Amino acid sequence: MSNRSDPPQSGEDVQQVVEALQVLDPLLDIRWEPRAKMVKRGGYTATGQVIEPEYDGRWEVVRYDAFGTARWRPYTRICFVTEKVKVCPDLWAMPANGAYAPLGTWLVEFMRQADQWNQEQARQRSADLDALNARLEAQRMADGADGIEEAASKQYHAGTKAGGGVSDLHPVTIDLSH
Numbered sequence: 001m002s003n004r005s006d007p008p009q010s011g012e013d014v015q016q017v018v019e020a021l022q023v024l025d026p027l028l029d030i031r032w033e034p035r036a037k038m039v040k041r042g043g044y045t046a047t048g049q050v051i052e053p054e055y056d057g058r059w060e061v062v063r064y065d066a067f068g069t070a071r072w073r074p075y076t077r078i079c080f081v082t083e084k085v086k087v088c089p090d091l092w093a094m095p096a097n098g099a100y101a102p103l104g105t106w107l108v109e110f111m112r113q114a115d116q117w118n119q120e121q122a123r124q125r126s127a128d129l130d131a132l133n134a135r136l137e138a139q140r141m142a143d144g145a146d147g148i149e150e151a152a153s154k155q156y157h158a159g160t161k162a163g164g165g166v167s168d169l170h171p172v173t174i175d176l177s178h
Helices: 011-026 104-145 145-161
Strands: 026-038 056-066 075-080 087-088 092-095
Touching: 011 026, 011 104, 026 075, 092 104
Parallel strands: none
Antiparallel strands: 026 056, 056 075, 087 092
8 A cells, every 4th residue: 555645636637626626615625634534554663763654645635624523623524535335225425545546537436425414304304304303293282272372472472561560360469458
């Protein structure tokens, strides 16, 4: 395994992919991270000399924003660009410690599909929550709890509506003559 510290692709190749990604989101970018993957641990010799670890670099997709994934950098790391692996029938992923993969138009399509999959999952979770809320609401109606809440709400509203005074619907009377 080579110690890949310099980017293996030209600036022009990278720029084409960056421009295509920025059509999806203008804050996206590609950076070379020479220390993305440790391939050999460091250590010490018998005489106490430091043995530096060896790293293999990876491209990383980043998004510049105010909410970086680490305080010391002005961007959020979306992912390292590695060889894709299938994680379920309709979803591919790029494992952080995966094998090196060169940049290409495939990455833009991968990001587009991942974004669509995430949107579909969010819509499905929202529909699931809506269905759960509807079931809970129907159960409250069946239990009669909703009618009690509505009556109490109307009584409170009527009482506070009269300028903060006590209305005739308020369940408490106050005798100030004492």
